[in-house]
Amino acid sequence: MSDHKGSYFQRDRDWHPPAYTPDYKTSVLRAPRQALLSLDNTISEMTGPVFGHDVLGPRDDDLITNWAKTGDAIGQRIVVHGRVLDENGRGLPGVLLEFWQANAGGRYRHHKETYHAALDPNFGGCGRAITAQDGSYRFRTIKPGAYPWPNRVNDWRPAHIHFSVFGHAFAQRLVTQMYFEGDPMIWQCPIVGTIPDKRAVEQLIAALDRQNTTHMDALAYKFDIVLRGRRSTLFENRMEGN
Amino acid sequence: MVQRLDYLKESPSQTAGPYVHIGTNPNWVEITGVWNGDLGLVLVGPDTKGERILVTGRIFDGLGKPLNDALVEIWQADADGLHNSPEEKRGRADPHFAGWGRQPTHRETGEFRFETVKPGRVPYVDGRPMAPHITVYIVARGINIGLHTRLYFADEAAANAECPVLNRIEHPARRETLVARRGEEGGLPVYTFDVHLQGHHETVFFDV
Numbered sequence: 204m205s206d207h208k209g210s211y212f213q214r215d216r217d218w219h220p221p222a223y224t225p226d227y228k229t230s231v232l233r234a235p236r237q238a239l240l241s242l243d244n245t246i247s248e249m250t251g252p253v254f255g256h257d258v259l260g261p262r263d264d265d266l267i268t269n270w271a272k273t274g275d276a277i278g279q280r281i282v283v284h285g286r287v288l289d290e291n292g293r294g295l296p297g298v299l300l301e302f303w304q305a306n307a308g309g310r311y312r313h314h315k316e317t318y319h320a321a322l323d324p325n326f327g328g329c330g331r332a333i334t335a336q337d338g339s340y341r342f343r344t345i346k347p348g349a350y351p352w353p354n355r356v357n358d359w360r361p362a363h364i365h366f367s368v369f370g371h372a373f374a375q376r377l378v379t380q381m382y383f384e385g386d387p388m389i390w391q392c393p394i395v396g397t398i399p400d401k402r403a404v405e406q407l408i409a410a411l412d413r414q415n416t417t418h419m420d421a422l423a424y425k426f427d428i429v430l431r432g433r434r435s436t437l438f439e440n441r442m443e444g445n
Numbered sequence: 446m447v448q449r450l451d452y453l454k455e456s457p458s459q460t461a462g463p464y465v466h467i468g469t470n471p472n473w474v475e476i477t478g479v480w481n482g483d484l485g486l487v488l489v490g491p492d493t494k495g496e497r498i499l500v501t502g503r504i505f506d507g508l509g510k511p512l513n514d515a516l517v518e519i520w521q522a523d524a525d526g527l528h529n530s531p532e533e534k535r536g537r538a539d540p541h542f543a544g545w546g547r548q549p550t551h552r553e554t555g556e557f558r559f560e561t562v563k564p565g566r567v568p569y570v571d572g573r574p575m576a577p578h579i580t581v582y583i584v585a586r587g588i589n590i591g592l593h594t595r596l597y598f599a600d601e602a603a604a605n606a607e608c609p610v611l612n613r614i615e616h617p618a619r620r621e622t623l624v625a626r627r628g629e630e631g632g633l634p635v636y637t638f639d640v641h642l643q644g645h646h647e648t649v650f651f652d653v
Contacts, residue, residue, distance in 0.1 A: 212452075212455075213652075214455065214652065214653075215454065215455065216652070218454055218455065218457055219455075219457050219458045219589070219590050220457065220458060220459070220589035220590060221589065222588070222589055222590065224589060227460075227587070227589070229586050229587030230460075230587045230588070230589060231507075231587075232506040232507040232508055232510075232587070232642070232643065233506050233507070233512070233585065233586075233587035233588055233642050233643075234587075234588075234589075234642070234643070235592065235642055235643065235647060235648075235650050236643055236647065237619075237647050237649070237650075239650050239651060239652035240613060240614060240649050240650070240651050240652065241651075241652045242610060242613070242651045242652065242653050243570045244570070244653065245567065245568075245569055245570055245575065245610070246522075246528065246532075246533070246535075246567050246568065247520070247521075247522070247528070247567055247575075247578070247580050247595075248580065248593075248653045249532055250520075250528035250530035250532045250533050251520065251530055251532070251545075252520065252529070252530065252543060252544065252545035253529075253530060253531060254484070258480075258484060259480075260479070260480045260481070262479075263479070263480060269479050270476065270478070270479055288453060289453075290452050290453045290454065290455060291452065291453075292451065292452075292453055301468045301469055302468055303464060303465070303467040303468030303469075311464045311467060312467065312474070312475075312476055313463070313464045313466070313467055313474050314474060314475075314552075315463050315464070315514065316464070327467075327471065327476040327479050328467050328468075328476070329467050329468050329471045329476060329479055330468075330479075331480070365459075365461065365462060365464075365465070365468055367461070367465075367468055367469060371531075371532060372530075372532060373520050373580055373582070373593075373653075374653050376518075376582055376591060377455070377456060377458060377591075378458060378459070378460075378461045378465075378584050378591055379456050379457065379458055379459045380459040380462075394459060394460060394462075395459075397459075397460075397589050398457050398459075400457075402454075403454070403457040404457070406454065406456055406457060407456065407457060407459070428456050429453045429454060429455050429456045430455060430456070431455050432452065432453075
């Protein structure tokens with residue numbers, strides 16, 4: 204029997220990027236240098252905020268229309284769908300996903316953006332979804348463009364969508380990025396390159412999903428997200444109520 | 446050969462980047478009308494129980510420059526030490542207090558600021574009480590994986606001295622990096638929690 208109510212599996216820090224990654228230059232002054240303090244999960248980390256469907260607006264999951272002024276956003280229309288799972292392989296319901304991205308030309312709608320590509324007057328670039336009972340989610344958007352960024356003289360980001368993920372506990376909090384199958388620029392990117400293990404990078408590459416395209420409308424990409432799993436409580440030595 | 450364990454791997458983290466606010470605080474970057482308001486700006490309402498406090502601070506890089514593009518989240522217990530979460534098994538938290546807040550750091554000053562309530566005490570794994578604290582989570586451009594830390598309160602010296610988490614920090618001087626100093630602003634206690642990413646005063650960050 205395993206009811207998975209125990210503490211969360213230790214985070215595999217060799218699978219995640221380390222803090223200090225000099226090829227991604229901004230990390231040099233922003234990376235803590237001291238060892239992290241290992242902390243057994245307490246109630247403070249094993250709880251977390253819950254977001255109900257009441258926070259969502261009717262078009263939060265459609266970036267093609269949710270900021271449209273005169274027509275649909277320009278670009279390759281895609282559906283991104285998948286499941287949020289934990290490391291035990293269980294679908295996680297009620298997970299708030301927030302996503303943001305550049306437009307089809309690779310331009311963000313943000314005051315710090317300096318890239319020459321044009322803004323799309325019909326594209327804001329943000330969306331949200333909450334996972335269903337089986338952990339599934341989906342949203343519609345346009346495929347973002349690649350863009351240059353100030354790091355080394357000629358660095359470009361591969362096309363990507365940012366994800367912020369709230370699991371069931373603050374210990375599961377995760378911010379990551381999704382890349383697109385077949386993009387050669389993934390393997391040239393210093394931010395992707397902060398991840399030490401090629402298999403871990405591959406975990407962030409969404410697969411082109413021809414089974415789920417929408418006829419005469421949108422391509423589909425499948426992107427599963429895995430959050431930390433929980434131990435079974437069966438033999439766990441914890442005080443009542445912990 | 447042995448049987449396969451078949452655990453999945455956690456998705457690896459990637460930096461939130463410089464444009465994180467588009468996804469978390471779109472109204473703050475003039476992407477208005479997509480959703481009504483940015484989540485997490487307000488923690489307390491007129492019916493929230495407990496002592497009102499302000500929490501403020503800045504996040505400094507290794508050369509002492511405040512980050513003006515970071516995103517700060519806080520998560521805390523209510524005034525009675527209960528979290529507003531289905532995972533809270535010890536009782537029902539104040540329904541008028543979400544316990545979660547989120548703010549971008551200010552574009553010029555780098556300051557973050559929350560109005561909240563002072564949290565009650567929460568037990569450690571073995572049941573001993575931890576000192577009152579607020580969990581703090583920071584993401585930003587240049588931060589590859591979100592940073593977890595805790596804010597403790599300078600006017601809780603006795604509780605801090607017996608907190609099992611603070612006492613796990615080997616060097617007493619480093620414990621001080623987690624203790625917010627107390628002041629007053631407009632009749633409310635204000636606790637200042639400056640985070641140092643590097644240097645002699647580097648904040649203690651947790652592997653939770």
